[in-house]
């Protein structure tokens with residue numbers, strides 16, 4: 397059974413009602429231990445957990461320290477194209493937006509990578525808009541070997557691909573794929589994705605299964621917080637994570653919790669998630685899953701990012717640009733969304749060290765990959 401079928405079978409309205417009817421006793425019971433327990437996750441995401449935020453934060457910090465020490469993985473997104481054949485009403489790259497479009501050529505890629513390398517990064521996230529004819533599998537297959545020569549960990553955040561295509565990219569050096577569902581509510585999903593292949597909710601939802609079958613080391617899940625009820629979307633992402641971990645136990649998982657940010661032609665959040673709400677989310681996921689990597693981007697403010705260190709976050713970007721070619725020549729007309737924390741990577745790393753954390757530029761390098769016959 398695919399996760400799409402599982403999601404269809406879930407009693408959505410009932411889960412939402414349970415979220416809003418959870419009691420202090422449910423939260424206290426979850427705080428006694430809820431690793432892998434979806435009803436515990438539900439309680440910790442509920443409004444009833446809000447008065448327990450301090451206790452959740454202490455426990456989440458303890459678990460994070462136990463599993464990850466004081467290490468924070470550093471990565472940088474490298475936007476290779478802002479061409480997109482989709483219309484998503486929250487994104488500056490939407491096809492109808494009249495912005496300058498650009499796809500990096502080989503020479504421009506090399507120049508971007510040189511600047512990123514010079515900042516100390518060894519882990520990179522390749523990002524593009526979704527345009528499969530001009531920036532499709534051939535483009536990715538031609539660039540990944542070059543990227544892999546320079547960076548020991550290569551992740552990508554692009555359109556969903558076929559299983560065989562993911563497999564080919566793994567052979568060329570791809571380590572991780574971030575693919576965010578945006579929302580687990582199919583009706584809200586249709587309302588925000590009005591043109592292009594991204595309209596296919598089921599194909600996107602089943603992508604992590606294809607990615608895992610292709611042997612990718614790590615898969616990143618995410619919802620765009622602000623499109624729908626964030627508590628329910630987060631809970632359903634927890635169900636998705638639980639499903640994947642049970643089906644594909646060799647794969648590592650991460651989540652990202654981006655809040656809707658202003659962009660060219662973009663919409664305002666329908667449901668505001670406060671800073672306290674974001675802290676609750678991070679802590680709830682850590683208490684639910686001690687192994688999970690949780691990443692935080694420069695969408696969030698400087699002070700919030702600094703204060704979230706140690707609570708559950710294990711990966712951070714810093715000094716990011718959200719435009720193709722933006723590290724060599726910044727041009728705000730090409731931005732996907734506005735960045736909130738615009739400090740350099742060095743400044744962010746210095747703050748981490750000052751607070752007793754260790755910025756990790758190189759995590760690990762794959763020397764051996766298990767095959768299905770192992």
Ligand code: SF4
Pocket residue numbers: 480481482483484487488489490491524525526594
């Ligand atoms: S969110 Fe992705 S698919 Fe949608 S317009 Fe932006 S880049 Fe394109």
